[in-house]
Amino acid sequence: MNKKVIIISSTPRKNGNSQILSEAFEKGAKEKGNNVELISLRENKINYCLACYGCSKTKRCIQNDGMNEILDKIVEADVLVLATPIYMYDVCGQLKTFIDRIFPKYTEIKNKEIYFIATCAEDQNEPISYAIQTINGLIECLEDAKLKGVVYGKNLDNIGEAENSKAYNEAYEMGKSI
Numbered sequence: 001m002n003k004k005v006i007i008i009s010s011t012p013r014k015n016g017n018s019q020i021l022s023e024a025f026e027k028g029a030k031e032k033g034n035n036v037e038l039i040s041l042r043e044n045k046i047n048y049c050l051a052c053y054g055c056s057k058t059k060r061c062i063q064n065d066g067m068n069e070i071l072d073k074i075v076e077a078d079v080l081v082l083a084t085p086i087y088m089y090d091v092c093g094q095l096k097t098f099i100d101r102i103f104p105k106y107t108e109i110k111n112k113e114i115y116f117i118a119t120c121a122e123d124q125n126e127p128i129s130y131a132i133q134t135i136n137g138l139i140e141c142l143e144d145a146k147l148k149g150v151v152y153g154k155n156l157d158n159i160g161e162a163e164n165s166k167a168y169n170e171a172y173e174m175g176k177s178i
């Protein structure tokens with residue numbers, strides 16, 4: 001069955017490593033006939049949550065920065081892929097801000113298959129393992145969301161390095177496997 005897939009790429013860097021791995025996932029998922037959309041946060045200025053709680057009643061954010069449209073797409077999707085560079089052993093601030101802004105719709109986002117892609121400079125799993133805790137926090141807030149796969153893009157630092165990496169193939173194969 002073809003699935004609706006939304007990939008959120010959060011790096012501020014054009015052609016960043018996590019963006020490249022997001023595109024590898026996208027390529028694999030599209031080849032299998034899925035309906036895939038890759039959304040780059042660097043092209044969508046997503047503001048902080050204002051904690052006004054207006055969305056408790058309306059289920060929409062009062063800010064018109066494009067997040068409401070992205071949330072409508074996520075509600076409809078079967079698969080949500082979150083991609084990030086590791087900053088200080090966690091997801092980058094752009095992705096955390098995005099996660100906070102899920103608040104208006106978090107009770108409507110159900111039965112999602114979640115994939116996580118992260119890139120870091122160190123040649124160890126540890127920085128990404130910490131970031132998975134942040135993703136698990138989000139999963140805890142959603143009804144029947146499951147973490148189905150993680151790509152550990154280790155030992156990647158300079159822009160473009162992910163192109164010829166082992167992680168590139170892993171992200172591509174993961175996209176094909178959904």
Ligand SMILES: Cc1cc2nc3c(=O)[nH]c(=O)nc-3n(C[C@H](O)[C@H](O)[C@H](O)COP(=O)(O)O)c2cc1C
Nearest residue numbers: 011016017018085086087088089120121122156157
């Ligand atoms: C603010 C900042 C913090 C970082 N913190 C870490 C870190 O804690 N551990 C690590 O291995 N790499 C760290 N890095 C390196 C990036 O994770 C690495 O360059 C990654 O490949 C960037 O992905 P991108 O090209 O998709 O932005 C940091 C980079 C920046 C700019």
